[in-house]
Structures are given as C-alpha cells and as structure tokens.
Amino acid sequence: MLKSKLSTPQIYDDLHMQLVTAQIPQGQKMRSERLREDYDCSANTIREVLFRLASEGLVIFEDQRGFRARPTDPERLHYLTKFRIMLEQEGATASIQHGALEWEAQLAASHHKLSHIESKLSETSLSGNTLKLWSLAELEFHDTLLSACDSPFLRSSYRRTYDQFRQQKIMQPEYGYHPENIVEHQAIVTAALKRDAHACRVAIYEHMKRNLRDGGASGTLHPDALGAASTG
Amino acid sequence: MLKSKLSTPQIYDDLHMQLVTAQIPQGQKMRSERLREDYDCSANTIREVLFRLASEGLVIFEDQRGFRARPTDPERLHYLTKFRIMLEQEGATASIQHGALEWEAQLAASHHKLSHIESKLSETSLSGNTLKLWSLAELEFHDTLLSACDSPFLRSSYRRTYDQFRQQKIMQPEYGYHPENIVEHQAIVTAALKRDAHACRVAIYEHMKRNLRDGGASGTLHPDALGAASTG
C-alpha cells in the first residue's frame, strides 16, 4: 500500500473510512507502532487521530492498553437505532414544517439517486464498490431529509450516530441487501412531500425497526423511537 | 496555585470545570506553553486534553493557530437551547412512560435539593460557591428527569449539550438569578409525577424559551423544540 505522505486530516479520513466500512474489523487492536509505519508519521500523530475517533465512538480507548476498533455489541446497535429513529423523526417533522420548495427538490433528487442504485442492487450481487456507493447515497438521502430542520446540533448528532450504526451493522451479511428498503424509502419520501408528519414518523420507524432488540414487535402501536409520541 | 502533579484525566477535569464556569473566559487563547507550566507536564499532554475538549465543543482548534476557549455566540446559544429542549422533551416523555416508582422518588429528591438551594438564592446574593452548588443541583435535576428514558445516547448527548449551554450562558449576569426558575422547575416536576407528558413538554419549553433567539415569541402556540409536535 503506497501512500505519499498523508497529512493529519487525511489520516483521520482514511482511518474513519476504514472503521465505518469495517475494513478494520470490530474489536481489532490498533497499535500505534503499526499505524505509524503504515502512514509514515510519528506515534503522536496517530495517537491524536485515534483519540478523536474515540470521542466519536468508533474506537475505544483503555488507559495504558491502547486503542481498539469498537467491538460488535447487539445492545449498542439497539440503542443506536433507538436514538437514530428519534433524531430522524424529530428532524423530519421539523423539515416538513420549515422546508421550502428547494428542500423538496433536493429530497426528490437524493431519493432518485438512491432508488436508482437500489434497483440495480436487487438485480446484481453487490461488489464492495457498489456497496460503498449505496451507503453514501443512503446517508445523503437521510441527511437531506433533515436538512431543513434548522437545528445544526441535531444534524451533527445524527451524522455521528449514523456512522456508529454503520460500523455496527456493515458486517452483517444482509446489510444493503433488503429489497424492502426500496419501498420503505419511497414511503418516507412520499409522506415528507405530502407534508404528512405523522405518516413520515411511522415510515421512519418501519424502516429502522428491524434493528431494534425485539425487531420492533410492539411496532404498530408505538411508532415513536422512545415509545412516547403516541401518548399525546 | 500549588498542584501536586495532576494526572492526565485530572487535568482534563480541571480544565473542563474552568471552561464551563468561564473561569477561562470565552474566546481566550489557551497556550500550550502556559498550561504546561501551570500543570507541570509536557506540551503533548496538554495538546491531548485540549483536543478532547475541542471534540466536545468547549474549545475551538485552528490548524497552526492553537486552541481558544469557545467565544460567546448568541446564535450558538439559540441552537443549543433548541436542541436541549428537544432532547429534554423527548427524554422526559419517555421517562414518564417507562419510569417506575424509583424514578419518581429520585426525581422528587433531586427537585427537593434544587428548590432548597433556589429558595436561598432569592434571599442572599450568590457567591461563586453557591452558584456552583446551584449549577450542580440543576444538572442533577434535569438528568434525573431523563434517567428513565432508556436511551443512553440521548442522555450523553444531553449532557454534552448542557455543558456547552452553560459555558455560553454563565457569564450573563442573570444566570442563576431568575426567581421564575423556582416555579418553572416545580411545573416540570409536577407534570412529570402526574404522568402528563404534554404538560411536561410545555413546562420544559416555558423553562428554556428565554434563551431562544426571539425569547420564545411564538411560544404558546408551538411548545415543541423544533416547532413540530403540535402538527400531529
């Protein structure tokens, strides 16, 4: 692997990518010395980058024992999903209320790109490259959905949560394979463009519930992430 | 200032405390060399701690220009408040649904402590120490309110947001002075113990709206943080 002297932010980007795509497997030790050689820099630069990745949850740090890619953890996947559902429901509802024509247009565009990729995925088996393409398009779709919510902290929090979710999920063989995704994404975008906040919340829950601990058993009764909104 | 060789985590705690209490004023430069002397450690240890504080938003980092305590920014305070309202409304609603007797008891306890401190605050002018005491009690109250929401990511996200909010707000002379706080906290706890999620959401909004950009002008119509839930 020949790399021509990457800068510190580039090293960060590269390791981030390797973590969310599980090219660095979950739980694997990340030794400073090894990475120092790979990137041809000092141990301190590596340490700095790893601390930043740790603060975002992709890496865990233990005092005097160094760094490891975060191991798989079903409970963590459950709670990440729960938080994602809540953030996306709240963000989408706010976008529906505040978003203008430009938002609708961007949402339609990102959904068009995503559904194009997804229709090809169902025909051919996915190579590593098309999987990356799909993953990027899906993130862009979800982010566009929230882009008019007028809450920068919600958006950055969603992004961090999505990355961690992806790191947990990507090694499961069914990641990206679900044909249901097509109709689920369609339901989300349809509800959003109809400005039907409640239907959009339900669609978001239906899209993600399979990653909850119980697979969303009590789903139709409580479509909100924290089991809350149905009480109003 | 005589410190007997603090460890790295202790240095982190100390700087964190100084930042959220604005003992390090907003916008002030934080020079490695100066801090290295204060804490009697190497520049690298300081750098590590400052990067961590930067990832939590209390410090800003500019390449080749070092670190600064985050400056005051009214827009930032607005968006921090908006996000805090959303997280607390969602978390409280979930706690109301899931919380058992133990939760009620802890909530009553933390509110009792808080209101005791607040009743004294209205009589005497607050010294630096009672302000710290109040601040700690208020955080504990809000955290207890969310403690039964069964969403660890919501709680840690709330904590980070609260710290940043406090850093922005603490220098404003009215911080901690509001007599309204007493009745507002009472309204929150009453609604929560009555298991009235909607009333609790309204009370949370009413408690925080003065920190929004417009002071909550359209408040009574839209008690939800992102202006959303009233559409359902």
Added chain:
DNA sequence: TTCCCAGAAAATTTCAAAATTTTTGAAAAT
C-alpha cells in the same frame, strides 16, 4: 498437567528539543 512467578519482550505514555509556522514590531518606501 496445571498453576504461578520471574524475566524478557513489546507496547504505551511522557518528555524535551528541533523544525515549522505565525505573529510582532520596526525600518523603509510610497
């Protein structure tokens, strides 16, 4: 065979100094 301890090896953390970049301040030119 299993358990435990000591010594060796490896990895992490801290340190101090060199190298790079930014900031400062004064002199020269417009």
Added chain:
DNA sequence: ATTTTCAAAAATTTTGAAATTTTCTGGGAA
C-alpha cells in the same frame, strides 16, 4: 501619514527517544 517589507520573537507541531506499564514466554512447584 499610511502602507509594505523584512527580520526577530513567540507559539505550534513534529520528532525520536526515555521511562513506564502491560503482555508474553518459559521454567519450576504443586
């Protein structure tokens, strides 16, 4: 008087190595 230029000073970033801690390995005792 204002702007520009350049050199000195100050601060940040990187580096390589020392010091500390953990992990590994092998031998001896139960």
